[in-house]
Amino acid sequence: MNKKFSTLMAAALLAGSFSVVAQTTTEWVPVTPAQLVNGAEYVIHNGDHSYSVIEGTAGNKSGMPYTDGQNCPLFGIPKADSDSIWTLTKVAGGFTLQSDAENLFPIYLANKGLYTNISNSDLAVFTLGNDSTLSVTVDGTVNYVVAPSKKTGTTGFMVNEKKENALKFAFFMKQDIPSDVTEDVIVANTPTLATTMYVIVDGKYVGLPSTSTKAVGEGLEPYNDPNESCLWIYENGTLQNLQDRSIYLTVGANGNVVASDKAVKVSYDGTVLSVDGVNANVSLANTDEPLPLQGEVDYAEKGSTSIVLFHDGKALSAEGGFVSYVPNNSASTVWSLQAVETTKGVYEVRLVNAGKYLIVKDTNKKDQFVTVKGVTYNPKTDKYTYTQNGQVQLMVGSDYVYVKNNKTLAATSQINQANTFGLGNIQVAYITGQELLRRYGDHFTLKITYKDDYNNEVDVTGVFEGKLVPCTVDYRSGTATYEKDYDDEFMLADENGNIIGVDTKNPLHTGNADYGYALTTITPKDYSLEPSRYEVLFRMEYTPGTADEYVDAITKIYLGSLQVGLQEDSKEDVLVAAAPQYLGTQKLSIALNLGSVVDAKSWLNKPVYYTVESINKKKDNKGNYYGNWGGKVLGLNEYGDIAFISPENVDLNEPEGQFAITYTGSEYTFANRENKNAYSSITLDASKLYKIDETTFAYVNGWTTPDTLSIEPVSNYSSEDGFHRISPADLNAKTYTVAMKLLNGDFLNIIENHNDKHRVGLDEENATEWRIEMPTVKLLDATKDFLRYAADTVKVVTPINYYVDGDFRNTQITNPKGKYYYPNTELQICTYILKNTDTDEYLYGKDHNESTGNAYYVCNEDEKTATRIALKEDGEDTYNLVPVYEYVPSGYGWDDPEDYKLGEEKFESEFKTRTERLSLDRNNKKIIGGTTSLTGVLKDADLYEATSNDLFVINDATAPTYKKLEQGDKIILSLKNNTENVLFEDTPFASIGNRVAHTDINPTLYVDTAYVNRVGNYAYQYLLGVNINRIDTTENCGNPNHEHPRTVITEGRFLMSMVDSAKIEDENNVHINKFKYGNEHKLAFVPGYHQNDTLYLTNKAGEVVSKMEVGNDSYNMAKFAFKMIDEKDNEFIVELGDGYDKKEVAKGEFWAQVSNVVIEPSYLRWVNGNLVVTSDINEAAHFTMEASDKEATANENIAAGNVVVAGVDGAVVVKGAEGKNVIVSTILGKVVANEVVSSDNATIAAPAGIVVVSVDGESFKVVVK
The missing domain is CATH 2.80.10 (Trefoil (Acidic Fibroblast Growth Factor, subunit A))
Incomplete structure (x- = not known):
């Protein structure tokens, strides 16, 4: 509604200028050219709404834009009569306008002027343009309504052909609204949801006629006060009567609303209802009535708290949407009403399924509990009352619930868009043979008990004890055939193959008071002989609302027309089959497949992995295993995903077949130990996993028979599992x-x-x-x-989640002192x-x-x-x-x-x-x-x-990598391609010479083990020497309880690279470095001795001038290894280090840098008559080896001049030194004797080992044994 105009009109209304229908409110609503309604009344404004069109017969008024004309339309101030209201009548080519003032004609056109008091001229047929201009057609030419030609005179509006002179007009249509309808309930546009509404015409409610009166239009009647017939449902573009769903609303040719027996699409905008371009002056208003219940409902017993919520014949499912209600499979469709105290003494009734509240988002997209409007709760009586006879609306907070797309629940703020639901009866369900077999695959169990007068549990299971099979039984030629029966009526066979039933010819009791039959077993042959004698067809009833695979209690067992219950026999209650009225009043408890769902806390309570096998053994007639995973094991399929696969494709003893099982609160998930990131589509619903024994479980999974799972713990696991390690x-x-x-x-x-x-x-x-x-x-x-x-090393950590210390916790590998430390949960793959x-x-x-x-x-x-x-x-x-x-x-x-x-x-x-x-x-x-x-x-x-083609074997090669020798071996090294050329000492360097041409060459080398028999060693390293004295003695004090020290010393001259000497020459800028050939170092025999793991180098005086460690696996300038090329031909290269590992310090003026020097392997090379060391293995000389029968060393007397010194057991003997001073010291300089000998054959005690004997300043080194 235009606010400027409403203010203007309000003043007129207050002055009593307009008459108003009793008990109605009049509003003037702006309309567009397309919304003009035949027969409707209008007030017409000028373009800026400052004046309205009036009928100019009332005399002059000051402030008028034009002088009043005589009986003509013009702009003016609204008068205190009906001169400002015009009735619009649609005619061919447009519409006419007639003032509501008395005794006036519609507007006529004469001499291009518009008049209301003559009828002998042309009737003005107007067209309202979208640009707000009014036009008429004169002699075939469009003329526009313009202002009078002058401000004084007797003419009103004129017309001419110039559109630029055209006046602008705005039409406001009269709308009468019942006074009890407030502006906020008036609908501006058609809603997007199904909505209950009132249809208002001329201030009255449109409904169905109570008599034959048809005042509003054909088949309709106006009412001052609405009744049920005045409720209309707007849905999918139609208006359908709520009381009579066969009646629809449409618009007649004259602009009236009329009834139709066909669904008619309508459009609505503002206050105009349109059908195919024909408009009616209508207001649509919201109601406080919800949408009616759709479909038929078998209502629940009043006050029942277990219900099915129906809409349009379908039941609301907790899994989403509306589904057909099947009592035998109704777990998701049976709801409980549950009262919840929100504030003290205030309760709301919610819907619960499987322990979870129904939740829907409100109009603000916030999750809200769904509450039931139409059910109240009395906490004093703990009773529920259906206040709407089983019909309810649902709410979420302050919003209402509707069914979106006939599928899901959604929220709306309007009650007239809320659906009405029916609280339906849950009915009775009978369990099928298929469901009875679901848990264990080939049988089910029953346990039947009742409570006696002292509240003691009495077991009356009787013939139902043990494994039962629902089936049909056929007996022919001495053979009984059992066919499993999956329907809800079946025979029962026990473990022995007998049929359970009653003998109708042998009642347990007779008479009017008691009449029953004892339950018994019948052989297949007896039954086949007299089938009519026995009642053997069972039906088992349970309460709907539990998924049939979860049913754990039977409420009633029927045997034909009989019911299983208790009767007294010899003062004891026994289980019988009888008509229900003849049974005792004791309530039976019938437990189905008695067993417990796995308790995660008591199961997953150790830090172990698991293997999983489906051990179903039986197959169907097609050879397929029963169960979803029958005959398979959990492993990794060809894509590396966790799946049940054939046993031959996985090794359960290896990590690829072992899993960490995690309980999430609702299911069990699996992480593979070898590939913890493997995708898994396998989870176990925790509520479907039943324990049979400590490692055997039944898993109920869908419509197949259950899988019997063997889930074995793996407690003996190691970080080394699954992958081979080579020492x-x-x-x-x-x-x-x-x-x-x-x-x-x-x-x-x-x-x-x-x-x-x-x-x-x-x-x-x-x-x-x-x-x-x-x-x-x-x-x-x-x-x-x-x-x-x-x-x-590849490290794969698969933590184990297990129940300990009151919660589920993960193992950890980072803190050895912390709890749950299990380092072996990390695979360490070499x-x-x-x-x-x-x-x-x-x-x-x-x-x-x-x-x-x-x-x-x-x-x-x-x-x-x-x-x-x-x-x-x-x-x-x-x-x-x-x-x-x-x-x-x-x-x-x-x-x-x-x-x-x-x-x-x-x-x-x-x-x-x-x-x-x-x-x-x-x-x-x-x-x-x-x-x-x-x-x-x-x-x-x-x-x-x-x-x-993916299996490989790794075998030891027949030939060793390095040649192995023994301590004290005497060897000759010769070139492989010319064995006459041998390695020997050619003073001052080692060289290779021809032993045939030079017969005085002694190529024998003494082998002294340096790094050989050590753990993990394969590159056997030796010292090679000449002129060797070897001492290996043990001091024995004669007491076997004492430790006796052993002395092992090898003294002589040892072959080594002259790298250090070469460096000194280079540092001294010697022009020709005699220790090198080119850039490669020569070799020489250097005096020294080898004790423990150290080689000591000495000068001519026997003093230690340098030492190096030789008892490790480092490459070294004095250690040699023989790397095999061809074991069969005894061909090898000689490997050594061109230096030794050490730490070097480089100093500057203000800094010092420490670095480690690590020696890489080098090799002996023979080039141009020079024996040198090369780092290039491709330049290494190829040698061969033979044993020597010559000595590379001898423990001979040492003579100097006339003095002779010799080492004997525990002493040295000095000859020819009478009267001379003799000093005996160890190799480390400790003096053990200092005396002037008085004999020319003196014996002086000395410790075992190498000692230095000085006679008047001349020194000798000898070995004391």
């Missing part, structure tokens, strides 16, 4: 062959046989020998100082890299393809990049080779898999991140043998895919 000792000592095992038991060896591409293939006859190494990272501290080598011993190249998986789908493996020519491999156990001594990558985040939103690179250095914090990124389950791949070429390939396949 460090074996890794160090051995080389291996790797072969694919074929189905027939044969093997194809992995070998680098694609020489042009370094590709790895398969060969039955030949094999590559592989070094298997652990990929390691060099860890540094904060100062970049070397700490240790750390191996790349990874390995394979190195081809022929080329020192590593096995490497290339991602790009030579042919589509053929990702192959190579021996990487850069010798520094390798693919890590985990050895997944699959069978006995067979393995899957599983690639392992470090997945490094890229800048593109995904992770890039990275191979292992030799020589990587990391800070310890960086290594932790690296370990976290290592994964074997990201791509779920394994290496298989491919036969796409004649020489085969290795390529990737899905890890859990069932293939026949």
Whole structure:
């Protein structure tokens, strides 16, 4: 409603200028040209609403825009009569306007002037334009209504052809509203939801006629006060009468509303109801009446608290929407009414299903409990009252509930859009044979009890004891056939195959008071002989509202027309079948499938993993197992997802078949121990899992028969499970062959046989020998100082959630002193890299393809990049080779898999991140043998895919990696391609000479073990010496209870690299460094002695000038190892270090930098007549070895001049030194004797070992035994 006009009109109304229908309120409503209604009354404004169109016959008025005309329309101030109101009549081509003043005609057109007092001219037929102009047609030309030609005179509005002179007009239609209808209930537009409404015409309510009167329109009647027939339902564009749903509202040709027996689409805007362009002056108003109940309802007994909520013949389901109500399967459709005290003494009634309240979002999108309007609760009597005879509305907070799209519940703020629901009866349900068998698959159980007068439970199960089968029984030719019956009426067979029933010819009682039959068992043969004699067809009733698979109580058992109950026999109550009126009043308790749902707290109360098997043994006539997962076990399918799969595809003794089970509060979920991120579609509904015994469970899952699950705990688990580990000792000592095992038991060896591409293939006859190494990272501290080598290990933590200390808690691996610490819940999977011993190249998986789908493996020519491999156990001594990558985040939103690179250095914090990124389950791949070429390939396949070419064996190679010698061996080293050339001491350096040409050469070398028989060692390292004195003595005091110290010393001259001497020469800027040839160091024999794990180097005086540790696995300038090339031909290279591990300090003026020097392996090289040390293995000389029958050392007398010194047991003997001063000291300088000898053959006591004897300043070193 236009507010300016309403104010103007209000003044006129207060002055009594307009007459008003009794008990109505008049409003003037703006309308558009399309909304003009035939016969309606209007007030017409000028464009700015300052004046209205009046009939100008009332004399002059000051302030008028024009002088009053005589009987003509013009703008003016509303008068105190009806001159300002015009009735609109639709005619062909437009409409006419006639003043409500008496004795006037409709507006006529004469000489282009508009008049109301003549009828002998042309009737003015107007058209209202969308631009608010009024026009008429004169002689076929459109003329517009314009102002009078002058301000004084007798003319009113004129017309001419110039639209720019046209006046603007606004039409306001008269609307009479009953006085009891407030403005806020008037509807401006048609609602989007079904709504109950009033239809108002001329201030009255439109309803159905009580008589034949048709005042409003055909089939309708106006009422001052609304009755039920005045309620209309607006839905889907139609107005349907609530009382008579066959009546619809439409608009007649004359603009009146009329009744129709057909649904007619209407539109409504403001106060205009339109049908196909014909308008009626109508107001629609909201009511306080909800929508009526749809469909028929079998109402619940008044006061019942278990109900079915019906709408349009369907029942509200807790699972969503409205469904057909089936008593036998009604768990989701039976609701309980539950009163909840919201404030003291104030209750609201809510709907509950399965312990959960019904919740719907209100109009503010906030979750609210659904409450029932139409049911009240009395807390004093604990009774519920149906105040609307079983019809109710639902509310959410202050909002009402309607059914959206005839499916779901939603909220509206208007009660007249709320649906009415019916509280329906839950009826009676009979359980089917199929449901009785659901829990255990092939039987069900009953337990029947009652309470006696002393409240003691009395068991009367009787013939129903044990396993029962619903079936039909047929007996022919001595054989009984049992066919399971899945309907709700069936025979019952007991464990012995007998039929349960009653003998109708042998009643237990007779007479009017008691008449019953004892329940008994009948053999199939007896029944087949006289079937009419026995009653054997059972029906079992239960209370609807529990899902049939969850039914645990039977309310009544019927046997034909009889009911099972109690009767007294010999003063004892016994179970009988009789007519209901003849049974005792004791209430039977009939428990079905008595057993308990698994209690998660008492089950999952230990930190263990589990294996899961469906152990259903029986099959149907098609050979399929009963149960959803019959005959299968829980594992990882070919996609790596958790699923029930065939037993041959999973090993329950390995992590891939073991699971952590977590209870969420409503279900049990599974996490695989090997791949904790594996997707799982398998969950167990906690309410469907029943305990049979400690490790056997029945799971009721849908419409199939139950699965009997064996869920076994795995308590003996280790971090090493599932993946093979090779001991460090074996890794160090051995080389291996790797072969694919074929189905027939044969093997194809992995070998680098694609020489042009370094590709790895398969060969039955030949094999590559592989070094298997652990990929390691060099860890540094904060100062970049070397700490240790750390191996790349995949870590998979699968925590166990179990009930302990009053709650479910997870195991942890981080705090050894904390609770729930179980470090073995972390799998620690060792990874390995394979190195081809022929080329020192590593096995490497290339991602790009030579042919589509053929990702192959190579021996990487850069010798520094390798693919890590985990050895997944699959069978006995067979393995899957599983690639392992470090997945490094890229800048593109995904992770890039990275191979292992030799020589990587990391800070310890960086290594932790690296370990976290290592994964074997990201791509779920394994290496298989491919036969796409004649020489085969290795390529990737899905890890859990069932293939026949994924099993590999790892065997020790026949030849050792390094040659092993014994302490004291005497050997000769010669060049393999020319054994006449031998290594010998060619003063001042070691060299290689021809022993045939130079017969005075003694090439014998003494072998002194340095690092040999140590744990994990395979690279046996030795000192090689000449002129060796070896002492190995034990001091024995004669007391067997005392420890006796052992002294082992090897003294002589030892072969070593002259790297230190060469450095000194370089530091002194010597032009020609005699200790080097080119940039490679020469070797020489240096005096010293080896005691314990240390080599001491001495000068000519026997004084220690340097020492180095030789009892470790480091490479060293004095330690030699013989790395085999061909064991059969005794061919090897000689390995040593060109230096020794040490810590170096570089000092500046204000700083000092400490760094560790770690020596890498080097090799003996023979080049241009020089024996030198090279770091390039490809330049190493190939040697062979033979035993020598010569001595490399001798414990001979030492003579100088006329003095002779010799070592004997426990003493030294000095000859020719009479009168001379003799000093005897240990190699470390401790003086043990200092005397002038008086004999030319003096014996002086000395400790075992190397001692220094000085005679008048001349020194001798001897060995005392």
